[in-house]
Amino acid sequence: EAQVTQNPRYLITVTGKKLTVTCSQNMNHEYMSWYRQDPGLGLRQIYYSMNVEVTDKGDVPEGYKVSRKEKRNFPLILESPSPNQTSLYFCASSSIFTSEYEQYFGPGTRLTVT
Amino acid sequence: QKEVEQNSGPLSVPEGAIASLNCTYSDRGSQSFFWYRQYSGKSPELIMFIYSNGDKEDGRFTAQLNKASQYVSLLIRDSQPSDSATYLCAVNKGGAGSYQLTFGKGTKLSVIP
Numbered sequence: 025e026a027q028v029t030q031n032p033r034y035l036i037t038v039t040g041k042k043l044t045v046t047c048s049q050n051m052n053h054e055y056m057s058w059y060r061q062d063p064g065l066g067l068r069q070i071y072y073s074m075n076v077e078v079t080d081k082g083d084v085p086e087g088y089k090v091s092r093k094e095k096r097n098f099p100l101i102l103e104s105p106s107p108n109q110t111s112l113y114f115c116a117s118s119s120i121f122t123s124e125y126e127q128y129f130g131p132g133t134r135l136t137v138t
Numbered sequence: 139q140k141e142v143e144q145n146s147g148p149l150s151v152p153e154g155a156i157a158s159l160n161c162t163y164s165d166r167g168s169q170s171f172f173w174y175r176q177y178s179g180k181s182p183e184l185i186m187f188i189y190s191n192g193d194k195e196d197g198r199f200t201a202q203l204n205k206a207s208q209y210v211s212l213l214i215r216d217s218q219p220s221d222s223a224t225y226l227c228a229v230n231k232g233g234a235g236s237y238q239l240t241f242g243k244g245t246k247l248s249v250i251p
Contacts, residue, residue, distance in 0.1 A: 055237055066243040067182065067226060074236070083240065114181055120235040125172065127237065129181035 028130035047115030055118040056098035144242035157214040161227030174226040
C-alpha cells in the first residue's frame, strides 16, 4: 500500500525549542515536498527535493531546513520555532515520470508554537 | 494579481448536476496544472492533472485548460454528496516531472442530496 507517514501528528512546543518533523515514503519516489496550510493563505510549498542530496526552496522557506540523506526520508527541521510557524504541515511524495503525475500526501502534522 | 485565483465558494449544486470549478493563473509560462480534493480534516488528494490545451477526462471528472486565457477548470458530472469537499487548483512553475506548486486557496463544494 502506498504510504506517506509523518511524525508526530500533533505537537505543541515553545518558542526557540528545536524540533524535527519526520516524513517517510514507501513508494521509491524521487520527489518529496513539504507544505504548510494556513486558514486564508491556503497550501504553500516550503521545500522540495528532487532526489537524494538535492533540495531547493519553495515559496516560504524562511525558518525551515530540510535534508535528504535517504530516498525514503525527508525530515523538516525548525531550528528555532516561532509562533508564526504554528500551522498544519503536510509532506508529499511524488513520481517524476514526465507524462504521468502521481503524488501522495501524508496525514499532516499540526504544530502549535507558544 | 494573485498567482492562482479560485472562487472560495461555497459552491452548492444539487445531486446529479454538473459542478464547475474555475481557476485562473498569472504566470503565462506555467506548463502543468493540478486539481486536488481535500475533505475536511484530511490531506489533499491529487485527482487530475493537465498540461495540454483542451479537455482531459477521467471518469466523472473533466479538466479543461486554456493557456491563452490562463484558465483551468474542473467539471464534475453527476455530482454526488461524497464530492462535497474543498477543491484546490495548483500551478506548476517547474518543468515536466517537477512539483514546484503554487496553490489557489480552494473552492468549497457542497453537493445537496
